[in-house]
Amino acid sequence: MSPQKKHFRPRIATVWLAGCSGCHMSFLDLDEWLFDLAEIADVVFSPIADVKEYPENVDAVLVEGAVANEDNLELIRKVRARTKILVAFGDCAVTGNVTALRNPLGGPEVFLERAYVQEADTQPGIPRDHSVVPELLPRVLPLHQVVKVDAYLRGCPPSPAAIRDLLLSALGGEKEKE
Amino acid sequence: MTKKGRILTIDPVTRLEGHAKITLHLDDDGQVADARFHVTEFRGFEKFCEGRPLWEMPGITGRICGICPVSHLLASAKAGDDILAVAIPPAADKLRRLMNLGQIIQSHALSFFHLSAPDLLLGMDSDPAKRNVFGLMAAEPKIARDGIRLRQFGQEVIEALGGKKIHPSWAVPGGVRAPLSEESRERLKARLPEALRIAEEALELFRKISGRFSEEADALGNFPSLFLGLVTRDGGWEHYDGVLRVMDAEGAIIADQVDPREYRTLIAEAVEPWSYLKFPYYRKHGYPDGAYRVGPLARLNLCERMPTPLAEEARREFRRTAGDKPVTSSFFYHYARLVEIIASVETAATLLDDPDLLSSHVRAEAGINRTSGVGVSEAPRGTLFHDYQVDEHGLILKVNLIIATGQNNLAMNRTVLQAARHYIRNRKIPEGFLNRIEAGVRAFDPCLSCSTHAFGQMPLQVVLFGPEGETLDERTRE
Numbered sequence A: 001m002s003p004q005k006k007h008f009r010p011r012i013a014t015v016w017l018a019g020c021s022g023c024h025m026s027f028l029d030l031d032e033w034l035f036d037l038a039e040i041a042d043v044v045f046s047p048i049a050d051v052k053e054y055p056e057n058v059d060a061v062l063v064e065g066a067v068a069n070e071d072n073l074e075l076i077r078k079v080r081a082r083t084k085i086l087v088a089f090g091d092c093a094v095t096g097n098v099t100a101l102r103n104p105l106g107g108p109e110v111f112l113e114r115a116y117v118q119e120a121d122t123q124p125g126i127p128r129d130h131s132v133v134p135e136l137l138p139r140v141l142p143l144h145q146v147v148k149v150d151a152y153l154r155g156c157p158p159s160p161a162a163i164r165d166l167l168l169s170a171l172g173g174e175k176e177k178e
Numbered sequence B: 001m002t003k004k005g006r007i008l009t010i011d012p013v014t015r016l017e018g019h020a021k022i023t024l025h026l027d028d029d030g031q032v033a034d035a036r037f038h039v040t041e042f043r044g045f046e047k048f049c050e051g052r053p054l055w056e057m058p059g060i061t062g063r064i065c066g067i068c069p070v071s072h073l074l075a076s077a078k079a080g081d082d083i084l085a086v087a088i089p090p091a092a093d094k095l096r097r098l099m100n101l102g103q104i105i106q107s108h109a110l111s112f113f114h115l116s117a118p119d120l121l122l123g124m125d126s127d128p129a130k131r132n133v134f135g136l137m138a139a140e141p142k143i144a145r146d147g148i149r150l151r152q153f154g155q156e157v158i159e160a161l162g163g164k165k166i167h168p169s170w171a172v173p174g175g176v177r178a179p180l181s182e183e184s185r186e187r188l189k190a191r192l193p194e195a196l197r198i199a200e201e202a203l204e205l206f207r208k209i210s211g212r213f214s215e216e217a218d219a220l221g222n223f224p225s226l227f228l229g230l231v232t233r234d235g236g237w238e239h240y241d242g243v244l245r246v247m248d249a250e251g252a253i254i255a256d257q258v259d260p261r262e263y264r265t266l267i268a269e270a271v272e273p274w275s276y277l278k279f280p281y282y283r284k285h286g287y288p289d290g291a292y293r294v295g296p297l298a299r300l301n302l303c304e305r306m307p308t309p310l311a312e313e314a315r316r317e318f319r320r321t322a323g324d325k326p327v328t329s330s331f332f333y334h335y336a337r338l339v340e341i342i343a344s345v346e347t348a349a350t351l352l353d354d355p356d357l358l359s360s361h362v363r364a365e366a367g368i369n370r371t372s373g374v375g376v377s378e379a380p381r382g383t384l385f386h387d388y389q390v391d392e393h394g395l396i397l398k399v400n401l402i403i404a405t406g407q408n409n410l411a412m413n414r415t416v417l418q419a420a421r422h423y424i425r426n427r428k429i430p431e432g433f434l435n436r437i438e439a440g441v442r443a444f445d446p447c448l449s450c451s452t453h454a455f456g457q458m459p460l461q462v463v464l465f466g467p468e469g470e471t472l473d474e475r476t477r478e
């Protein structure tokens, strides 16, 4: 991917789109195995870390959640361009799951109306300052409808053991190519 | 929102997903006049639950949040109990309480060890690339391992009851699906001493280091506000049931013994065009004067005693830090959280000795006996309300959810304003401002997943714009 000399340690990332964070919590449920992970790879980007910009040359990324708004869309495209192995991490990423329950009921307006107009006591109105709050997409999309996905990890959330096995095989595969 | 005049914009407070942003507004003298914390995620649970059977609600609403699914599971099941108009079997009540304690332990451990300890132990100005749980694992392996194991213990309590650590479909209207097995009970009991040791050591550690953060404790969210939460009928600490109490900043109780079904008499909600997170406020004081805080800090201010000895001792010491007044610095949410971990471990220990936990009578059967119901619980981050209306078949007609983190929205906005006023002088953004403003919001442990998704260390980019929109200063933390 990059002309410079290949880094020795695999670089992994986790990304959080429109999901409930449960998939990330299942990742943290790897508990003390996280020490082992830190021995073999660098976590270069994650909601639990401080790096702001999604970096270049990521070997594998776990992406939680569906694509539900303009911000999700922009980020997932960037992630795709900068990552070798993109994993749809959990049912929301794979199928849309709970996040996509809004799809059969029409566009986002009915939802926004319910939340911000009908259920408000003061200043009812849909937040529309799109300079700060991103516009919702007409439909919630699973990852593969937006970008190429290399591996799917089912479950709501996937079990820690499944996450570990997938990471090991993804990182192992990368090692062999070196 | 951009009225004429000086606008100082912090934009965006991007997290990875860009779900939260901050803007600041300058007055004519270049002083910060207003600050806004914008939440930019929306999923629409209230609407898409309509038409679904009441019985599905605990399972669906648990998916609002992977950090505190148990809170939604329980509040939803309790709204269901209310609609069935049943008193659930005593064993089910105790089992649900045990699961909620497991959840408070795991969620508070996550907040303290995984998310905030990097600031507190590695330093607010330490290398951002390492200021995370992996950096903590490298620099302070014992503390990191302890934190991981404490969170694991809480998760194992949940798993032992619900069969799954995240999103167990276990609580149902009328009770729970299964009791605790004897092996699980023994396994959990064996882990109690370690959990208590870790919790006590963490509290000691926090007391030792908190002196280093006196400026932050003062500048990041230290202001008078109301506090709201559940207490027991006789004013003790409560996490699962009880009555609502509201206290003012001087410690006067201004509402008490309020049935959670009457929450609407206390709480109203406002909307701002610039955030997807609504702004609940104390109805009588109006918007935005009725700002109140919920969660560990509020609960420890509101209650008169903890149910267990070590936690009660810790609560007294906590309250002594503010004389006889409530503790008003949001920085001490961390402190309150650690006291609550101790209370939860001690209370779980008592519960695990209760023979009822193994009883097989854990579910009351009934049909739809009322067409509306309210379920409430204390989530790790504060009071959570599920309010449902159903038809005679139990299909959902209407749902209103008042989420813990939302109730801290006004307070988080004030924290951002206070931090901005403290740290921004002469239109400059001093070094270290970024992480401190994050730390101010982080002290609330905002589970924006419940309403959005900010968790952990939200990375920031700050840009200051002048009155004409020109860039005055810019800083990005890499």
Ligand code: SF4
Binding pocket: A018, A019, A020, A021, A022, A023, A064, A065, A089, A090, A091, A092, A093, A097, A098, A155, A156, A157, A158, B063, B066
């Ligand atoms: S797949 Fe399940 S656990 Fe993962 S984000 Fe979606 S709802 Fe949450």
